[in-house]
Ligand code: CP
């Protein structure tokens with residue numbers, strides 16, 4: 231693994247290695263054991279969109295590994311004044327050991343990786359959110375003891391989270407059922423990949439009740455992602471009936487987990503009651519961003 235650009239690029243062995251490394255780093259950190267990682271590595275952190283979890287978990291993660299994160303917002307860097315990503319990639323490659331980027335189009339991240347001579351990590355694009363779903367898989371494995379054979383239901387927008395959950399779940403041998411309104415389906419590339427999978431089942435439906443049936447894990451996400459704020463009202467109408475509430479949970483297995491990448495909009499994609507009943511799982515998921523990303527940085531930077 232040279233970069234982490236999207237889960238679609240990874241094999242089951244790649245994901246297992248990341249999750250095993252994340253578990254090991256988590257246990258070292260909890261027991262106060264020093265990580266075996268070369269000191270003084272730097273991570274450039276480019277943010278073209280807002281963040282709480284991603285910024286803090288990456289910056290804390292590289293610090294705990296004995297290195298330093300360098301935050302670059304569009305507004306404060308020359309990126310905001312139009313310096314091309316291919317030049318930024320070559321400059322940062324002369325100073326730093328890894329680049330993390332959160333931006334809009336997936337092709338920007340792919341372009342950055344093409345010109346960088348150091349590893350590049352996708353920290354969310356409109357297409358995928360691979361770091362989040364690696365943390366989610368770590369959380370599910372911790373709670374359920376396994377991944378393959380479980381059923382994930384994703385209920386909501388066919389967005390970056392949907393694409394990454396479908397890819398990550400299927401690669402790990404989980405059955406995935408996605409319920410999305412017809413005009414808000416996951417990306418064609420993701421659906422094409424899902425159609426090639428033979429050792430796990432994939433289902434795309436417009437009915438959240440169909441997706442939720444016998445699920446081991448229910449996922450949801452906001453109806454209007456970053457960059458779609460002007461569509462928020464229209465989307466509230468399109469997503470009526472897609473709220474994860476007691477009636478949806480009643481269709482799932484009795485020990486069904488709930489995962490939400492956060493931030494959550496209570497009363498829209500999830501009720502306050504379901505959110506609070508599953509808050510421990512959701513905040514374990516948030517915590518695992520730290521451990522999963524440390525694993526990604528460890529594997530990409532440790533030479
Ligand atoms: N889940 C997630 O990526 O959160 P932030 O937008 O706060 O980074």
Ligand code: NVA
Nearest residue numbers: 389451455456491492
């Ligand atoms: N789909 C959301 C995820 C936020 C972490 C967004 O892109 O805004």
